[in-house]
Every structure is written in structure tokens, then in C-alpha cells.
Amino acid sequence: MDVKDEGEEDAQASSQRLKLEVEDQQQRKKMFLLGYQFWAKIAAVFLFFGVGAWLYSSQFSTQELLFLTKDTAQADTLTDGSIIVLNKHSLLRYPEKFRGNQRQVWLTKGEAFFTVAPDLEKPFIIHTGSTTIKVAGTSFNVKNRKGSIEVIVEKGTVQVSKSGKMITLSTGEKVLIKQSTVQLIKENNADKLYTYYRSGEFIADGVPLWRMVEMLNEVYSSNLSIGKKGLKNRLLTGTLKNESLEAVLAAISRNTKLSIKRKNNQIILY
Known part of the structure; x- marks a missing residue:
């Protein structure tokens, strides 16, 4: 019969415990690294979308302003230098700052005279009713009343389009577009x-x-x-x-x- 020395048994037991502790520490370290990598990936995703949202906001998104008149006409200058004279009881929507390759505004109702700052690379576009007016730099009058749109060109050229049809107006010409028709017929403006x-x-x-x-x-x-x-x-x-x-x-x-x-x-x- 083999009889193990008591000291030898204690040494083996101590070695086994140390081995288990090392394995446990390694397992904990592995779990910690996995958890760290997981949360690091989550943080990276949030950072990616956060930076993307900031870049989008700074490049494309902008606050919309309302230019509303009551009993008197008023004038305002946009950030591109274009000047708008808004007749009484009229409403114009426009961005605080123009972004992208277009300068877009919306004449919701009423009448306005536009003196547009020239910029061939960024055309100025007015949306009113179902009609779109596009210019690069000119002066003209737009009226939206009772469903009819009237455009009178004082200087330069203006493109007017509706439902896929388009005409070009020059100095001294106008067009009257009724709500019930898509016909675009230009004529000379006879008065001031x-x-x-x-x-x-x-x-x-x-x-x-x-x-x-x-x-x-x-x-x-x-x-x-x-x-x-x-x-x-x-x-x-x-x-x-x-x-x-x-x-x-x-x-x-x-x-x-x-x-x-x-x-x-x-x-x-x-």
C-alpha cells in the first residue's frame, strides 16, 4: 500500500487551487474583454449616427421662417441678398439659410415682388399653388389670389412651369394661370x-x-x-x-x- 506524505497532498491541493484561480481570472478577463468590445461597438454605432446626423443637419437641414404681412406691405432681405417686397395679407415661407444647389421659397398666399440676387449655379425657385417659377437673377412680380397665379417680369427672364408645361417670360411679359387649367399663354404687360x-x-x-x-x-x-x-x-x-x-x-x-x-x-x- 502506497502512503502519500501529508505535505505532498497539501502541495498538490494548493497547486490545484492556484490553477483554478488562474483559470477563473482568465475567464473573467475574457468576459470583461467581450463586454468591453460589445459596448465599444454600441458606442461606435451611436457615434457614427450622431456624427452623421450632425453633418446632415449642418449641411442640409435649416430652420424655416415665415414672412407674414397684415394691413401693410413690408420688405425683407434674404441671406443670399435677394430682396422681397411682400404685399399686405400675404405669406412667404423660406429657409433661414439656403443650402444645396437651389434657393427655394414658397409663396403660400398673396403677392410679392422679387429682386433676386444673381447666382447661375444656384437658381432661385418660387413655389406657389401648383406653379413653379425659376430664375437665376432678375426682378418680377408674383400674385397668388383666389386660385389664379399671375407672373409679371420687370427685368430679365423667368421660367414658369405647371403640370409638366413650361414657358419663358422676358422683360415686359406676363402670364395668368387659372387654377382649372394648365395652359401657359404669355402676353405683353400693358400697365404698371x-x-x-x-x-x-x-x-x-x-x-x-x-x-x-x-x-x-x-x-x-x-x-x-x-x-x-x-x-x-x-x-x-x-x-x-x-x-x-x-x-x-x-x-x-x-x-x-x-x-x-x-x-x-x-x-x-x-
């Missing part, structure tokens, strides 16, 4: 009455009376009419201050010798 909210006056340079009445009804929301058919094409010449309707009518009456009659809510020139 559209400038009234910028200049503060109605420029009647050989303007027929029916056209002046049409404009006054739009500007003052009045119910003005011509009592005799033979008077419709009477030409008006001169400049009328954009004051009250009563003052404008008094000036027309003095210059044309026409009389004014009021019946209920209607005003009749005869």
Missing part, C-alpha cells in the same frame, strides 16, 4: 398698376377705366362698377396716390369729370 404697393401710387399711363376699376376692387375689396358701357375704355393718364378709396375716387372724378353714385354697398362711376 401692379407696382402700387411698392411705389405707393397707381401709375395710370393710358390705362382704360375698366382696368383701373378692376385694380381698385382688388386693392380695396370694394364693389366698384362703371354705369355706362361707353365709359369702359376711357383712358386714364396720371398718377394717383395709394391712399383711401375715397381719395382715389375723388381724384378720378376730378380728372375725368365722371360722377360717383352710391347704391347700397355698390359704388358706380357714370
Whole structure:
């Protein structure tokens, strides 16, 4: 019978315990490394998307501003140097800063005159209703009222498109687009009455009376009419201050010798 020395057994037991402790430490270290690698990957993913979101935000995303007028026209200058004169009761949406290869704004309602800073590489685009207006650098008037879009070019060239159709307008030309049609027919602009909210006056340079009445009804929301058919094409010449309707009518009456009659809510020139 073999009899092991007691000291030898203690040494073997101690060696076994040390071996187990080393294996346990190695296992713990391995688990720690695996956990560290896992959370490091998670952190890297969050960092990747965080940096990506920041880059996207800094390059493409921007705050949208609202330019809203009530009872008076106002002017504003955009970050690219373009100047907008917004007529009363109008709304324009535009970015705080233009990014990318386009400068886009939205005329939600009303009327605005645009003096666009030239930039051939970044065209200026106005969206209004279902119509798109594209320019590189020019000045023009856009009106969106009661579903109809009117574009008048004062200087330069303007591209107007709707439902896949497009026309190009030059200085002194205009187009009137009704909501129910996709026809784009340009014509010569015959007067300067559209400038009234910028200049503060109605420029009647050989303007027929029916056209002046049409404009006054739009500007003052009045119910003005011509009592005799033979008077419709009477030409008006001169400049009328954009004051009250009563003052404008008094000036027309003095210059044309026409009389004014009021019946209920209607005003009749005869």
C-alpha cells in the first residue's frame, strides 16, 4: 500500500487551487474583454449616427421662417441678398439659410415682388399653388389670389412651369394661370398698376377705366362698377396716390369729370 506524505497532498491541493484561480481570472478577463468590445461597438454605432446626423443637419437641414404681412406691405432681405417686397395679407415661407444647389421659397398666399440676387449655379425657385417659377437673377412680380397665379417680369427672364408645361417670360411679359387649367399663354404687360404697393401710387399711363376699376376692387375689396358701357375704355393718364378709396375716387372724378353714385354697398362711376 502506497502512503502519500501529508505535505505532498497539501502541495498538490494548493497547486490545484492556484490553477483554478488562474483559470477563473482568465475567464473573467475574457468576459470583461467581450463586454468591453460589445459596448465599444454600441458606442461606435451611436457615434457614427450622431456624427452623421450632425453633418446632415449642418449641411442640409435649416430652420424655416415665415414672412407674414397684415394691413401693410413690408420688405425683407434674404441671406443670399435677394430682396422681397411682400404685399399686405400675404405669406412667404423660406429657409433661414439656403443650402444645396437651389434657393427655394414658397409663396403660400398673396403677392410679392422679387429682386433676386444673381447666382447661375444656384437658381432661385418660387413655389406657389401648383406653379413653379425659376430664375437665376432678375426682378418680377408674383400674385397668388383666389386660385389664379399671375407672373409679371420687370427685368430679365423667368421660367414658369405647371403640370409638366413650361414657358419663358422676358422683360415686359406676363402670364395668368387659372387654377382649372394648365395652359401657359404669355402676353405683353400693358400697365404698371401692379407696382402700387411698392411705389405707393397707381401709375395710370393710358390705362382704360375698366382696368383701373378692376385694380381698385382688388386693392380695396370694394364693389366698384362703371354705369355706362361707353365709359369702359376711357383712358386714364396720371398718377394717383395709394391712399383711401375715397381719395382715389375723388381724384378720378376730378380728372375725368365722371360722377360717383352710391347704391347700397355698390359704388358706380357714370
